[in-house]
Amino acid sequence: MKNISSVVCIFLIILSPAQGNRSKEFTKIQNELTDRLTKISKTTSFNGFGVALVNDKDILYQNGFGIANVDTHQKYDEHTVQNIASVSKTLIGIALLKAQELGKLTLDDPVNQYLPFHVTNPYYPDIPITIRQLATHTSSLTDNDSYLKNTIVLKDDSNLDSDLKIDISPTKFNPPTAKVSIEEFLKNVLVENGKWYSKENFTDKKPGAVFNYSNIGATLAALVIEKATGTTYAEFTTKYILKPLKMNHSGWSFNTIDFSKYTRTFINKTTAYPYYSLNTYPDGGLLTTSDDMSKYISELIKGYFGKGTILSKESFKEYFTPQLKEENFVERSNSEYSDEYNMGITMGFGSTGNFGHTGGDPGMNSVIWFFKDKKMGRFLIVNTDWDNKASGKDQKAIYDLLDEYFIKLDKLSRL
Template sequence: MRHLFILIVVSFAVISCNTTKNLHSEEFGQTQQELTEKLAQISKTASFNGFGVALVNDNEVLYQNGFGVSNIKTSARYTENTVQNIASVSKTVIGLAMLKAQELGKLNLDDPVNKYLPFNVFNPEYPEVPITIRHLVTHTSSIVDTEAYLTRNVVLRDTINLVHNLSIDISPTKFNPPSTKTSLEGFLKNLLGTGGEWYSKEAFSERKPGSIYEYSNVGASLAALVLEKAVGTTYDAFTTQHILSPLKMNSSGWSFEAIDFSNYSPTYQDKQTPYPYYSLIGYPDGGLLTTSSDMGKYILELMKGYYGKGTLLSEQSYKEYFTPQLTAENFINRSASEYSDEYNMGITMGFGSTGNFGHTGGDPGMFSVIWFHKDEKMGRYFIVNTDWDSNLSGKDQKAIYDLLDEYYIKLDSLSKVTE
């Protein structure tokens, strides 16, 4: 879903930093412990039920942990093995998958999407201008999120308290009953294919494809469908084979059936009120379920890839992944904030105005962010399981980020892993 940016969480702490401690000095372990204790102290008064973090340099995971409460009903603690939906951070996987498929000779980023789709997609204002894969992964396709997409994408897991749960306000989206769940292809065909049940010209902006940056969740999911047709298997199967499994992200997956649901954290409207369990029909644009431990592996691979040491893609593919694709002419209202991921775009990876990069994500009851500081060679992951309290959460966020930044310097200087 459309990502939020300012958020962060806290509560209790669970001490379990499974980095390569055997390779490190006693001082390294003590420094990790200090960070854990300080984050745990913040968690006691924070405005969130639970959160997870991971911290990497360009060689190893320096720290990963979980804090607070995962499930208020069972009093389960939030640990580095707690599973959550990471929302739009999931989109960064689409870029990796596309480049892997390109390496395998299955597609080219500059191919028209209609080369692969079983239904035609075109902007009715510019029917002669092909929408390409590159347009989709850089949010310049002219495809936009309509009310039909927003109000049909989020589906409840079960029918428990169905009448009440359907009435919960999660504007601009809404919860839908389990019976409405459909295939990714059927969903997108009804939204974007002429003659589709929910098709509208409003699904396309008045901008020429390739010209203007307009963040699009449905466009990202369409990219995943293009990939499916190009490689001949489902998006979840392809990304599991080529991304999750090679990185040993064994606790991660794209559905409740693919993960250990006993480790899954509910998300919360506030510290007392859980949301019902839900999933996304357009799961590629925001539905990866994962843990802080697995995300440590993921952001480490991305950091290595940026410096030419990645294992998932070739050095050339990673260079394309991390190359800003747009110019000032592609933006109408360009975000110049240092920590915004919408100053420029790589292949689904966002760039801030300083050249640092990452992606944020937000769905009902949660927020996530990966962010990379290229000069410091620091990668950071952060996720929370509670809606942001506008009066309190900003202070919690700053306190946590300040600690992570401070202790990154210490842990990085004590790091023993080299190439």
């Protein structure tokens, strides 16, 4: 789920197996960065964080710092598993384009061509919603209470009475019995006479007209992939994204990852949230590690420069092409690091033309961001709620170090 507040980003640093033949100087610089990030980790406002740093050629650095579990003193490292929230949506765009390459769909098809139920904006019943509109957040679907109050589900009921009372507004925790498939969830929200249906689940803007960030729309795109390909979204993305990139410690549910490596997420430095998952898992539920994310962001930046492996050059070009115009925005952030100035196929663009995606859920924030002129990509994730008084300073210190050491590592990697 997208974090409404400012999104926090931090980077885990670990040496990649591909870096075994690095020069002594390269390893020395990596170790210097590790030492300095370790020092920062001892005073941060969050318990644990991870980072990854790449250029268009290689993985330069990855690691993890701090604590994954305060009770057991489990360390947060590059193999620590964590949900990455809305950064997960970037896989939806890759999956849509792969399905298009396979001849299963085209982006401008109406979604109702594939769905087992009918989705129509009640204010514009004659205007079809298309797959491209879902991918660019212009579908007119919106995240009202029916979505917000029903998507987050507790992993178990061991402390159900107290866990259900935890305030995570505007969302809320639901008992394990509330777990449903994405098809059932979407039918309940988007189909007239559905359990949670309301006209307010749609904006009064016609489909395709106005950008409105929509988690429910992203999940609907994943359901279209399921119906067009005849396989679940989890299976499709595992086959065409996770396995080819050797993201072997990543998955979409607790039973697909090593749960002993999973981090707690925290309200503050001492209090953990209960474990949870998402009914709408494609919009924010990827469970992964900094090690695996380094492989993913490395592939994305290679794809941007025409050297990707999981999509064709043409598909990557479309993925990274801004799709919207000025008239598609009611309000538009000009912040350098906003990922909502423009949209590719689920990849966001800032006002400078750099691109990436941010995410936030209870007890965590994440970001991937790419600087096209520097040919630099970085990943940052934290496992604790953002402290507006302190975390910004910690974030800047980490970013400054990553920027400083990218210059050194990038230069050495090209020798």
